[in-house]
Amino acid sequence: MTPKLRVGLVGYGKAGSAVANVLSADPRFDLRWIARRSTPESQTHPATNIPIIGIEQHPFAELLEQYPVDALVDFSTPDSLRAYGSEIARRGIMLVSAISAYTDDDLAYARSLGVYTRVLCSPNITLGINFLIVAAKLLRKIAPFADVEIVEQHFKEKPEVSGTARKIAETLEVGGENITSLRLGGIVGHHEVIFGFPHQTVRLTHDSIRREAFGTGAAFALTQLAQCDKGFYTFDDLLLQLIQHELKKQ
Secondary structure: OOOOEEEEEEOOOHHHHHHHHHHHHOOOEEEEEEEEOOOOOOEEOOOOOOEEEEOOOOOHHHHHHHOOOOEEEEOOOOOHHHHHHHHHHHHOOEEEEOOOOOOHHHHHHHHHHOOOOEEEEOOOOOHHHHHHHHHHHHHHHHOOOOEEEEEEEEOOOOOOOOHHHHHHHHHHOOOHHHEEEEEOOOOOEEEEEEEEEOOEEEEEEEEEOOOHHHHHHHHHHHHHHOOOOOEEEOHHHHHHHHHHHHHHOO
16 A cells, blocks of 8 residues: 655645645545644644644744655745755655745746755646646647737735736747736636637636635645656646656557
8 A cells, every 4th residue: 555645735825725625635645734934832724633833933944853744735935945945855855836926036946956856836736727738838839820818817815917827928938918917806716828810719718616726736746746756847747747648558
């Protein structure tokens, strides 16, 4: 019987809480703790009874020593990367990071960790959106003459342009002026890529209905990344590896 992958979750906002629900219910994983910036003593996740630990009270070096894990899943903020980076490098702990606002310097630091362990960074870790990106990239190569527009819609409280939309634009080699952002109540996340051809239009869309979709994506990333060599990966890398493997079986 394959042993469970021991996981620590960093971040306990709306997304982090939903991810905790998914990972704790998945028999492949042992979600050992949830870390957040600060928390009262003896707090636990209400649905799972998993301990929630404040990093201000228990820094990562102490936390990882007391509660060892095989992997970290990060849904917190960009500054957390350097808070645990040296510790996961020293211990060879796998990292799945789902932060949308990393700077180029942050990503360069994440890449440097790939020398010591397996690292994945993705601004949106849902399976569907990453499949959309792969499909949009393929269509862009087939028809580079087509007009491209990207529409992203999120909840009112999200202030910045979606990191996923920026990644789509970068992948398709279009500028930020090709992104339209809408903020509306009741929307978790919607992304649409519109290709304008002569005499026809192609629309690729993805909707996140519940934040648990992030947990499903994190679980996929953990299982696929565990089969990889040390290095820095994107979600695209994992999907393309899987697609190539399946095509060889045909």
